[in-house]
Amino acid sequence: xxxxxxxxxxxxxxxxxxxxxxxxxxxxxxxxxxxxxxxxxxxxxxxxxxxxxxxxxxxxxxxxxxxxxxxxxxxxxxxxxxxxxxxxxxxxxxxxxxxxxxxxxxxxxxxxxxxxxxxxxxxxxxxxxxxxxxxxxxxxxxxxxxxxxxxxxxxxxxxxxxxxxxxxxxxxxxxxxxxxxxxxxxxxxxxxxxxxxxxxxxxxxxxxxxxxxxxxxxxxxxxxxxxxxxxxxxxxxxxxxx
Amino acid sequence: xxxxxxxxxxxxxxxxxxxxxxxxxxxxxxxxxxxxxxxxxxxxxxxxxxxxxxxxxxxxxxxxxxxxxxxxxxxxxxxxxxxxxxxxxxxxxxxxxxxxxxxxxxxxxxxxxxxxxxxxxxxxxxxxxxxxxxxxxxxxxxxxxxxxxxxxxxxxxxxxxxxxxxxxxxxxxxxxxxxxxxxxxxxxxxxxxxxxxxxxxxxxxxxxxxxxxxxxxx
Numbered sequence: 001x002x003x004x005x006x007x008x009x010x011x012x013x014x015x016x017x018x019x020x021x022x023x024x025x026x027x028x029x030x031x032x033x034x035x036x037x038x039x040x041x042x043x044x045x046x047x048x049x050x051x052x053x054x055x056x057x058x059x060x061x062x063x064x065x066x067x068x069x070x071x072x073x074x075x076x077x078x079x080x081x082x083x084x085x086x087x088x089x090x091x092x093x094x095x096x097x098x099x100x101x102x103x104x105x106x107x108x109x110x111x112x113x114x115x116x117x118x119x120x121x122x123x124x125x126x127x128x129x130x131x132x133x134x135x136x137x138x139x140x141x142x143x144x145x146x147x148x149x150x151x152x153x154x155x156x157x158x159x160x161x162x163x164x165x166x167x168x169x170x171x172x173x174x175x176x177x178x179x180x181x182x183x184x185x186x187x188x189x190x191x192x193x194x195x196x197x198x199x200x201x202x203x204x205x206x207x208x209x210x211x212x213x214x215x216x217x218x219x220x221x222x223x224x225x226x227x228x229x230x231x232x233x234x235x236x237x238x239x240x241x242x
Numbered sequence: 243x244x245x246x247x248x249x250x251x252x253x254x255x256x257x258x259x260x261x262x263x264x265x266x267x268x269x270x271x272x273x274x275x276x277x278x279x280x281x282x283x284x285x286x287x288x289x290x291x292x293x294x295x296x297x298x299x300x301x302x303x304x305x306x307x308x309x310x311x312x313x314x315x316x317x318x319x320x321x322x323x324x325x326x327x328x329x330x331x332x333x334x335x336x337x338x339x340x341x342x343x344x345x346x347x348x349x350x351x352x353x354x355x356x357x358x359x360x361x362x363x364x365x366x367x368x369x370x371x372x373x374x375x376x377x378x379x380x381x382x383x384x385x386x387x388x389x390x391x392x393x394x395x396x397x398x399x400x401x402x403x404x405x406x407x408x409x410x411x412x413x414x415x416x417x418x419x420x421x422x423x424x425x426x427x428x429x430x431x432x433x434x435x436x437x438x439x440x441x442x443x444x445x446x447x448x449x450x451x452x453x454x455x456x457x458x459x460x
Contacts, residue, residue: 174414
């Protein structure tokens with residue numbers, strides 16, 4: 001019994017079918033509790049007022065925007081090394097979700113930035129890095145849809161994902177070098193001395209976990225759809241041949 | 243490998259426009275910028291470093307979609323990949339030929355174009371140095387992008403979408419060298435970072451480009 005057994009599409013379908021309702025349920029429960037707690041039962045920040053509450057959408061989506069890319073990186077590596085189709089399809093399924101998360105993070109950031117910083121947009125390093133990340137997602141998705149042969153597309157996008165990761169990280173530091181920003185330093189690190197107050201921290205952790213569950217659920221659904229589409233194509237070809 | 247570089251160079255020069263085209267594009271771009279932004283020195287001088295570097299990036303992008311496409315169409319690329327020269331060597335040679343026909347002429351021509359945008363005199367040597375260090379990375383990144391999209395029918399728009407984000411670090415550091423030099427600051431830090439990006443690109447991307455070529459011609 002090893003993890004690689006689930007590279008078999010049939011086993012993956014069986015397992016993901018069983019996991020999926022739990023992932024949806026967990027996502028709904030955690031997001032629901034976290035968001036309601038965050039929106040209605042936390043005090044207002046003494047400087048930011050009630051606008052602080054958008055943090056419960058902004059931080060989880062930003063967190064996932066980056067980690068979705070890393071999930072794609074791992075899935076691409078597994079595809080390149082072990083040639084498991086489920087892995088390639090999971091990377092493909094994660095990309096649009098990651099892109100949406102990036103856009104949500106940028107949009108909520110703009111909405112939050114207007115009352116706090118007095119501007120929707122500023123060429124702050126983190127904002128710039130997220131814009132660049134969105135460009136990388138767009139390029140990745142565009143390459144997937146442009147290449148006709150399914151395996152070729154999986155290979156090419158996997159290589160793009162590897163190269164893109166390096167360049168995205170370098171771009172992030174380049175942006176930091178290029179312009180000093182408005183964002184504070186890290187305020188959620190586990191080892192930092194000064195973090196945000198526990199009052200905000202606890203519901204935030206819930207929403208972050210909820211967003212992760214939501215991401216898992218969405219990626220599973222999309223991967224299953226993709227597997228079924230492949231199966232349908234194979235059946236159509238068989239039927240035409242017969 | 244040297245033979246391949248020489249062949250590509252000859253093709254580019256004889257076919258007309260190969261090397262000159264990028265230069266003419268650069269000149270046109272600078273002219274259009276001046277026309278669009280306005281002719282005053284106090285407007286043009288602050289944006290000159292960025293405009294010159296942007297022109298270099300776009301000029302490099304210009305000839306990328308033909309980098310492998312012609313060879314792929316007439317079958318030369320298949321032969322090159324079956325030749326004793328590894329695909330990594332082919333990719334590196336293509337990038338070198340591309341640089342010699344775009345990046346190198348631009349580097350040489352930049353000091354002539356810089357005064358058109360009122361770039362301060364002391365910054366001009368740094369502009370040349372940053373272009374000389376940075377444009378090889380642009381050619382290498384472009385070769386990788388061209389290798390990814392070589393099999394596609396309508397690849398050129400996708401190619402720019404893929405290549406331009408990868409050019410960001412080079413553009414940021416390259417333009418910063420010139421900006422700092424123009425402001426009278428010490429530009430050696432971004433210059434070192436620019437060199438680092440170029441070296442990393444030259445070391446790693448031939449392998450990625452070769453892998454993409456093998457997949458596309460499988």
